[in-house]
Amino acid sequence: MKIQVVGINHRDTPVAVRERVAFGPELLDKAYASRDTMRHQDGIVILSTCNRTELYVAGDVPLGDILAWWERLVSVPRGEFSDALFWYEDAQAADHLMRVASGIDSMVLGETQILGQVKDAYQLAQQHEAVGRLHRLFQYGFRAGKRAHSETDIGRNALSLGYAVVELSRKVFGSVDDRSALVIGAGETGRLVSRHLAAQGIGQLAIANRTLSRAQELASEVGGRVVKLHDLAEAVRESDIIVSCTSSPEPIISYALAHEALKGQAHKFRFFFDMAVPRDIDPRVAEIGQSIFLYDIDDVNHVVNANLHKRQQEVQRVERLIDDEVAQFQKEMGASQVGPVIRSLRQKAEAIRQEELEKAMNRLPNLSEEERAVVAETTRLIMNKFLNDAMVSMRSWGADEQKHSYVDAIRELFHLAEEGDASRTQVDGGTA
């Protein structure tokens, strides 16, 4: 049984193409409803997000059939997207799913959202009873994703300016739950930082802006209060984290203002973030006390870059973990292919033994019960001894990918039926 994945992603395909071949909610329902039109498929899961559309298919389905099915559903000729397609089979397909689930295939390296999206895709397929033979593959994918995030730092450390402000604050204060923050400027950066602070559970949030109505709007969105610009000194005094991101050509927090505001409090931890260009905060503010930190936008960017570098260093560790999971998956798949063949072979041999034993007993009506038992036991022993070496060898093939073709050879050699079809094996055995 083959597993394959065919799809497009953000690496090789521009959004103009991705959006045309993506599956929205309605199209997904339609696709799962019409899955039987794809012949020989034995399970299908469609993962479609802004950055990728991927079709995971189990069964011996020719690639052309999958593409024809896809093209029919999205009404886009395959020639328009086939250049950017990737296509992996079996172990490579498993490797791909695990890379996606762990976030190392994502545009934002190591992001965790994709793992949730993979789960959602799987659950939707499950609702449509379409998962079929892909069940184990996805369990392995989820496990690899979870392990990547719990055993490595691939998803840790901020990659956006807004989140980096929260992360840096945490490096100083620990938790931000009982801290107060002041955001000066309700423009794009101000909004972004405020949302991050609110989402990360900042204790108190104050917004200051030249236009009060905009401050009010942002404050009500993030659950903060509004501070007037002429009360800035007091607001600075009351805040642990001060983020300034205005477009003012003049400094908003001068040395004199900060010095006055922090009088008698220079020993307390305070983190100033100057996210504005030109700068809003006089650089000398950092000199007011040893526990005062001041980062401008370049400094925060530097931290983001260091974080990205750190995540890139983690990629190798995630890849090692994925190799490990892929090997286990292959082993399981190998074992799951060998198991039915072993059972079929045994069933067939047993059926032959029973049939021939019955014939022999009919020809020897004078045997005592004891003698009959001895003959039956002897035939059983002959069969077991003969099959034993073959069984042991076959079990060892499970882990060896190179020997998977042997399994098919055994099936062909002994005319064995497909997995689970014991009755057919027996019938075949009877006529052999």
Next chain:
Amino acid sequence: MGALFVALTLVGYLGAAILFVAQLYDLKQAKWALLLGWVGFVSQSLWLIQRGIALAQFPAATLYDWVAFFVWVAVGLFLAFGRRLGMRPVGAFLFPVVFVVWLMSQGVSGNAAPGRHPMGVLLVLHVVVAALGDVSFLLASVFGIMYIEKERELKNKRVRLFYYQLPALGDMDAWSGRFVAAGWGLFTATLVTGALWGHATGSAYWMWNAKQIWSFMTWAIYGALFVARYVGKWHGHRLATWSMIAFLVVLVNVFGVNLLFPGPHHAIL
């Protein structure tokens, strides 16, 4: 058997020191570091029991024994509470220090100086609170070192190892302060039990010998630090720096004063 326990203690603590530093770079080393820490701790526990049986008393009467006991308490507290308190990075700073301190104690003679009194209950109490107090001072200084290192990275805006691996500055500052406070209380109890024991053995409560002067100085420094922290609002850099300097005074008290000056604490090399 005793030599085997000492060798295993050496291997355990040295290995833990190396691997706890390594786990700052690679988290996977953490469990091996912890395992070696336990190897050292269990070996040292067995050694202490054996030593106690051989001496037929609480094994902390000589400097040789007391430092081993001090190291045992420090490691034991770390193993018991370190992980629960999220102090795993502390291991990278603690184990190298305790390993060196323990190694230094191996150079001191295990024989008591002549004229030593046998251990009574009061003396046992004295050495136990002394060990607990000094371990608190050690931990305060460890958090101090960690604080300084992380603060340096944050101030220089060059985020590297400590930025990622060490706890928040505020948390380290709080721990350092707590250990100064706890250590000072325990050290006060050490001075009181010491004075009571001195009186019980027939001498005065306080004799102003070198050991007592140095101990009084240590007590005064930590007392000042305690007051500065909780009354004078000393935080961060200053507290961290002073908790490190003050621990040097403790080290001189243990290794310098006890070896150089005669008296009830006198140790021989």
